[in-house]
Amino acid sequence: xxxxxxxxxxxxxxxxxxxxxxxxxxxxxxxxxxxxxxxxxxxxxxxxxxxxxxxxxxxxxxxxxxxxxxxxxxxxxxxxxxxxxxxxxxxxxxxxxxxxx
Amino acid sequence: xxxxxxxxxxxxxxxxxxxxxxxxxxxxxxxxxxxxxxxxxxxxxxxxxxxxxxxxxxxxxxxxxxxxxxxxxxxxxxxxxxxxxxxxxxxxxxxxxxxxxxxxxxxxxxxxxxxxxxxxxxxxxxxxxxxxxxxxxxxxxxxxxxxxxxxxxxxxxxxxxxxxxxxxx
Numbered sequence: 001x002x003x004x005x006x007x008x009x010x011x012x013x014x015x016x017x018x019x020x021x022x023x024x025x026x027x028x029x030x031x032x033x034x035x036x037x038x039x040x041x042x043x044x045x046x047x048x049x050x051x052x053x054x055x056x057x058x059x060x061x062x063x064x065x066x067x068x069x070x071x072x073x074x075x076x077x078x079x080x081x082x083x084x085x086x087x088x089x090x091x092x093x094x095x096x097x098x099x100x101x
Numbered sequence: 102x103x104x105x106x107x108x109x110x111x112x113x114x115x116x117x118x119x120x121x122x123x124x125x126x127x128x129x130x131x132x133x134x135x136x137x138x139x140x141x142x143x144x145x146x147x148x149x150x151x152x153x154x155x156x157x158x159x160x161x162x163x164x165x166x167x168x169x170x171x172x173x174x175x176x177x178x179x180x181x182x183x184x185x186x187x188x189x190x191x192x193x194x195x196x197x198x199x200x201x202x203x204x205x206x207x208x209x210x211x212x213x214x215x216x217x218x219x220x221x222x223x224x225x226x227x228x229x230x231x232x233x234x235x236x237x238x239x240x241x242x243x244x245x246x247x248x249x250x251x252x253x254x255x256x257x258x259x260x261x262x263x264x265x266x267x268x269x270x
Contacts, residue, residue: 004111007217009148011210012115016122016141018206023126025198026191031131031177035138038169039122042145045161049154053224060154060232061239067164068251072258074169078176079265085180086268092185094192 009050017043028092030084034077041070110151118144129186131177135170142166156233 016039023036045063052059085091117140124137142165149158240248 003108005217006220007213008111008115009152010213010217012118012148014206014209014213015119017209018202019119019122019126021202021205022199025202026195027126028188028190028192029131029182029185031173031180031182032126032134035125035131035134035173038138038165039125039141042142042165045157046145046148049149049152049157052154053152054221056225057232057235057239058243060157061236061244063154063157064160064236064240065244065247065251067160068255071164071169072254074172075258075262076265078172079262081176082179082266090185091180091182092188 006050006054009046013043013046013050016040016046028094030081030091030093033093034074034081037077038070038074041066041073110147114144114147114151117141118148129190131182132174135173135177138173139166139170142170154232156236 020036020039020043023039024033027033027036045066048059048063048066050059052063081091084096088095121137121140121144125134125141128134128137142161146158146161146166149155149161
């Protein structure tokens, strides 16, 4: 690895993390917000695998656990979206104000 | 062990990942966003291959790009988004959110720049031919309890998804 160091991978992961955060904070469509959460989890995974290059295989095992969590979160989140759409006929998060005072 | 990771492939995959990630959060049509997300996931799988993690790369392609994204596309089909596409896509605090997130990113890059000299200089020699075997041994050895907890979590997620999505239980 001539020019590419750990820092390069960390910067790419940080860029993906920030893009995902912007997506969560600014979009209205809840499906896109879930996709942005997947982006954030993937940035974390890239960090873990990058550090597994330095400190041994533990990072890769952890990234598999993160993928498992992402699958569980996506299944439950999309179930919530379906239930929500059935009740309110919309997928915009700022129209979900049932619990707001 | 000559490194396969060339500079060209790194920058190619990095540009592909970042551009398609930006497309995910800016596209109006959720189907286009999902397809861009698949491109991001595939380029991340390429990164994993460059980092000597072939098993994680395979799991990334099969489980993420194959499984989770199909789930997303199914939900996009089930949920009627015709009206949503014509609406305004960003909420009212988009400017504040973007600035705050970019500030966080600048902080992260600053910390990396200042602190990356404490990382070990040389890489751990990972045997890429026995990667899958060693991950399996670790999953059933060191990480036995987290592995069982993950299986429980998946069971709870299955039950939860069915309960959420079913009309009448």
